[in-house]
Amino acid sequence: MIMKHRSYFVEDIPRRKFLELSLKGGVALAATPSLLRGLLAGQAPSKPQLALEDLNRVIRHALSKGGEFGEVYVEHRISRSILLEEGKFKSAVFGISQGAGVRVISGDKTGYAYTDEITQEKLIRAAEVASFVARGAKAVKPVDIKAEDRPSYITVKVPLQTVADEKRLEIMKRAHDAALAYDSRIKMASIDYYDEVRGRSIANSEGLYLVDELPLIFFIVQTLGVGNNTSHMGRERLSRHSGVEIFDELKPEDAARNCARESIVMLEAKDAPAGKMDVVMQNGWGGVLVHEAVGHPLEGDNIARQTGVFVGKLGKKVASEKFTMVDDGTLPCFRGTTDYDDEGTQMKRNVLIQDGVLVKFMTDVLSAKQLNMERTGNGRRESFRNIPIVRMTNTFIDRGKDKPAEILSSTKSGIYVQSLSGGSVNPTTGVFNFTCREAYLIEDGKKTTPVKGATLIGNCLDVILGIDAVGDDLDFGPGICGKGQAAEVAAGQPTVRIRGINVGGSRAR
Amino acid sequence: MDYKGLAEQLVSKCLKKGADAAEVYIENGRNLSIEVRKGEVETVEEAASYGAGFRVFVKGKMAFASSNDLGQKALEDAIGRAIEFAKITTPDPNNVLPDDKGMSEIGGLYDSQIVKIPMEQKIQLAKKLEQLAMKDPRITKSDGARYGEGEGEVVIANSNGLAKSYQSSACSLGVSVVAEKGDQKSSGGEFCGARSYIDLKPAEQVAEKAARDAYEMLDPRPVKTQKASVIFHADVGYALLGGILGAVNGERVLQGASFLGQKLGQKIGSELVTLIDDGTLDKGVASEPFDGEGVSTQKRIIVDKGVLKGFMYNTIVAKRAGVRSTGNASRGGFTSLPGIGPHQFYMVAGQAKPEEIIKATKIGLLVKEVTGYGINPVNGNFSGGASGFWIEDGKIAFPAKGLTIAGTADEMLNGIEMVADDLDLSRARTTPTFRIKLLQIGGE
Numbered sequence: 001m002i003m004k005h006r007s008y009f010v011e012d013i014p015r016r017k018f019l020e021l022s023l024k025g026g027v028a029l030a031a032t033p034s035l036l037r038g039l040l041a042g043q044a045p046s047k048p049q050l051a052l053e054d055l056n057r058v059i060r061h062a063l064s065k066g067g068e069f070g071e072v073y074v075e076h077r078i079s080r081s082i083l084l085e086e087g088k089f090k091s092a093v094f095g096i097s098q099g100a101g102v103r104v105i106s107g108d109k110t111g112y113a114y115t116d117e118i119t120q121e122k123l124i125r126a127a128e129v130a131s132f133v134a135r136g137a138k139a140v141k142p143v144d145i146k147a148e149d150r151p152s153y154i155t156v157k158v159p160l161q162t163v164a165d166e167k168r169l170e171i172m173k174r175a176h177d178a179a180l181a182y183d184s185r186i187k188m189a190s191i192d193y194y195d196e197v198r199g200r201s202i203a204n205s206e207g208l209y210l211v212d213e214l215p216l217i218f219f220i221v222q223t224l225g226v227g228n229n230t231s232h233m234g235r236e237r238l239s240r241h242s243g244v245e246i247f248d249e250l251k252p253e254d255a256a257r258n259c260a261r262e263s264i265v266m267l268e269a270k271d272a273p274a275g276k277m278d279v280v281m282q283n284g285w286g287g288v289l290v291h292e293a294v295g296h297p298l299e300g301d302n303i304a305r306q307t308g309v310f311v312g313k314l315g316k317k318v319a320s321e322k323f324t325m326v327d328d329g330t331l332p333c334f335r336g337t338t339d340y341d342d343e344g345t346q347m348k349r350n351v352l353i354q355d356g357v358l359v360k361f362m363t364d365v366l367s368a369k370q371l372n373m374e375r376t377g378n379g380r381r382e383s384f385r386n387i388p389i390v391r392m393t394n395t396f397i398d399r400g401k402d403k404p405a406e407i408l409s410s411t412k413s414g415i416y417v418q419s420l421s422g423g424s425v426n427p428t429t430g431v432f433n434f435t436c437r438e439a440y441l442i443e444d445g446k447k448t449t450p451v452k453g454a455t456l457i458g459n460c461l462d463v464i465l466g467i468d469a470v471g472d473d474l475d476f477g478p479g480i481c482g483k484g485q486a487a488e489v490a491a492g493q494p495t496v497r498i499r500g501i502n503v504g505g506s507r508a509r
Numbered sequence: 510m511d512y513k514g515l516a517e518q519l520v521s522k523c524l525k526k527g528a529d530a531a532e533v534y535i536e537n538g539r540n541l542s543i544e545v546r547k548g549e550v551e552t553v554e555e556a557a558s559y560g561a562g563f564r565v566f567v568k569g570k571m572a573f574a575s576s577n578d579l580g581q582k583a584l585e586d587a588i589g590r591a592i593e594f595a596k597i598t599t600p601d602p603n604n605v606l607p608d609d610k611g612m613s614e615i616g617g618l619y620d621s622q623i624v625k626i627p628m629e630q631k632i633q634l635a636k637k638l639e640q641l642a643m644k645d646p647r648i649t650k651s652d653g654a655r656y657g658e659g660e661g662e663v664v665i666a667n668s669n670g671l672a673k674s675y676q677s678s679a680c681s682l683g684v685s686v687v688a689e690k691g692d693q694k695s696s697g698g699e700f701c702g703a704r705s706y707i708d709l710k711p712a713e714q715v716a717e718k719a720a721r722d723a724y725e726m727l728d729p730r731p732v733k734t735q736k737a738s739v740i741f742h743a744d745v746g747y748a749l750l751g752g753i754l755g756a757v758n759g760e761r762v763l764q765g766a767s768f769l770g771q772k773l774g775q776k777i778g779s780e781l782v783t784l785i786d787d788g789t790l791d792k793g794v795a796s797e798p799f800d801g802e803g804v805s806t807q808k809r810i811i812v813d814k815g816v817l818k819g820f821m822y823n824t825i826v827a828k829r830a831g832v833r834s835t836g837n838a839s840r841g842g843f844t845s846l847p848g849i850g851p852h853q854f855y856m857v858a859g860q861a862k863p864e865e866i867i868k869a870t871k872i873g874l875l876v877k878e879v880t881g882y883g884i885n886p887v888n889g890n891f892s893g894g895a896s897g898f899w900i901e902d903g904k905i906a907f908p909a910k911g912l913t914i915a916g917t918a919d920e921m922l923n924g925i926e927m928v929a930d931d932l933d934l935s936r937a938r939t940t941p942t943f944r945i946k947l948l949q950i951g952g953e
Contacts, residue, residue: 111552
């Protein structure tokens with residue numbers, strides 16, 4: 001669907017769930033069948049296997065009219081989603097999906113077509129459609145594909161396929177009961193359990209052929225705290241590319257209690273002040289602020305388009321020297337990790353801003369070619385129904401040397417942000433906004449009264465220049481990034497202080 | 510292919526395999542999207558796809574499975590998975606399916622001509638749109654022009670004998686551009702959507718709006734933190750609606766997670782606030798003859814002159830609340846269960862001209878862009894980023910960016926004191942321009 005502006009967002013729960021909660025209006029054609037919106041989340045049965053020679057034939061056909069890059073992407077996905085809410089296992093949803101997409105790049109042009117049916121005939125037809133953009137262009141001769149092995153950053157001890165549903169229910173129930181037991185003012189708990197196994201086969205005209213299978217778990221706890229005259233819905237998430245052993249380390253009860261704690265604390269929230277003030281952001285998911293504000297503008301597609309806010313700034317000082325920002329798709333089992341991106345480029349640790357100097361943009365195959373830069377492993381796609389585009393993986397402000405307690409105690413007044421919900425950025429202007437999930441006033445260097453969910457807004461260039469303290473306590477949180485397509489990401493940061501952010505409070509200071 | 514026949518067969522198969530009740534939801538369709546930039550085609554995407562979702566009930570327990578492989582074996586497998594999965598859920602006497610055999614009559618949802626228009630003509634339309642949007646010398650860069658289309662069929666059958674289908678289509682056209690002046694960058698964009706190609710807004714109009722949105726925000730000036738009148742332009746008034754929709758969701762109301770849950774029949778806004786949910790408008794971008802589980806759609810008043818008149822329900826939540834479904838079962842596609850959602854949700858137009866509202870404003874902010882989550886549906890709190898124009902003495906004084914606005918739903922809805930006549934029903938969630946008496950604005 002065409003949106004009015006290009007705007008990229010990130011949030012801590014799935015868009016679908018988010019829309020169900022109807023937190024925000026949209027301009028999409030809301031009631032058209034989902035097929036019209038092209039929003040079908042991938043869901044699929046037995047693993048389709050195509051012979052190497054079949055794939056070669058499709059790639060050759062894709063480049064038969066011209067073009068320099070041809071690719072076939074085959075995907076299958078099995079997912080389970082279970083909802084425990086108001087003490088009931090309300091629903092259980094099983095999804096099976098499969099499909100394949102064929103892509104042709106010719107100069108700056110991309111042609112793409114996909115099919116739900118993975119047959120030679122349908123793939124040749126998709127190749128025919130995708131080749132439309134390359135008519136009359138110079139053609140390269142594709143290299144025959146050859147299977148290769150890659151290092152893996154994802155380890156699985158207890159594969160999802162071997163886990164009985166009862167185990168999933170037990171984990172959910174533990175979280176549910178812990179949340180309700182936390183405080184009598186917790187009136188409802190909602191536990192969303194999701195897991196999937198996504199199989200990928202990627203083959204291209206450069207001779208690449210890769211096959212893998214990625215497990216993913218996403219566990220969301222929401223609790224409703226009800227006070228005398230207000231209510232607050234708290235939220236906590238756990239997510240990894242891993243087997244069910246994730247819950248041995250990240251206890252569902254802990255997530256539930258932390259969520260319930262937020263619900264109760266925020267019942268006492270007072271109006272936040274409005275205007276520019278200093279903000280201390282606690283370590284962890286707060287890293288979404290730089291994911292949005294700085295990460296999206298560093299994506300190579302808007303640099304190649306010459307529209308991004310960082311165009312022409314490579315090699316220049318853009319941030320305070322305390323600021324180093326990294327996108328690293330190799331962090332073991334993290335939500336944003338894969339062994340290689342959805343175009344087959346090896347994952348790596350990419351330092352984007354080093355000690356305040358812009359040193360690298362993130363790229364996919366197309367933008368790397370357009371910018372004449374290396375492929376950084378950031379070409380990702382939501383499913384076979386989407387063209388790969390430049391996306392972040394695990395993005396964070398690298399650890400610094402300041403002590404978190406000193407960062408707070410040296411801040412006279414302002415806002416202490418313990419966690420954020422999510423936000424968005426306009427990558428052209430660099431203007432971003434974030435909504436606080438749990439925040440407090442800072443008075444005389446101390447965290448004091450909780451304040452209602454205020455918006456933080458600013459311009460990315462001002463913010464990274466305004467970061468004057470970076471802690472040594474780097475931590476991460478999982479989320480969902482939206483850029484026309486959804487992508488699993490992690491965002492992280494140590495405790496940081498940002499001078500002079502505009503806080504959208506509802507009272508004058 | 511006769512998908513309705515297939516759906517009915519599959520319902521029988523579900524029952525034969527052990528379901529006490531079942532629903533089959535099938536979608537099939539095709540889509541095309543074209544993006545051009547700098548006068549050249551940048552991407553062309555085309556595909557046809559389909560899939561089926563099975564909702565089954567076994568002894569009052571509900572589960573669901575979907576497949577995009579419509580082969581016999583895959584479908585049987587999916588049904589088996591759903592029935593198996595139903596063993597783990599909790600039985601609930603409210604787990605029922607609708608038996609509504611009717612359908613709302615809506616004209617103009619499907620245009621069979623779209624597919625017959627040659628691809629080249631659609632590419633030319635996008636190119637022309639981009640060119641027109643770049644015409645103004647203040648516009649320096651294009652972020653691309655896009656044309657999209659899709660058409661599809663939705664089929665629902667269930668074990669209460671309900672079996673219905675409809676076809677629909679959609680086209681959209683949009684463009685994004687950048688205006689630059691020195692170090693300043695300002696982006697603007699506009700899009701339109703319609704059920705037919707011929708009902709798309711003229712490219713000139715779309716282009717002009719996108720360009721104006723970009724260049725008129727150049728040279729912004731700071732605004733001090735203060736309380737003042739805030740005018741929501743018709744382009745951004747929808748930012749108020751999302752939180753209200755969350756709060757009139759019947760399930761959230763039952764859960765006590767809605768700031769409007771206890772307010773039925775009470776005044777929640779000024780007399781100028783009338784909110785409608787309409788699934789029946791001819792050619793409507795959010796119209797459908799039946800909702801995501803087959804219940805006929807309606808046109809309903811949700812808020813009438815400031816008084817809250819009703820909530821939204823699907824069949825299961827309605828049964829739990831002891832009311833009838835309001836035809837608001839929403840579906841994210843064949844891969845998911847029906848939730849609760851609106852059709853076209855809008856604020857009814859008023860009498861004032863937008864320029865009269867500006868003229869009547871001594872000091873205030875005319876908001877052209879709102880960012881953030883809107884009103885929190887649980888507690889009614891609102892905080893967002895805003896940009897637009899500062900108004901002094903009834904005139905636009907200068908553009909203003911990087912501001913915040915905040916308040917509560919109560920303050921906002923009761924504070925609405927002027928409503929314009931410029932409602933644009935080509936959007937799914939929409940309001941006319943309106944003015945709120947006083948809101949906290951955060952700035953310098």
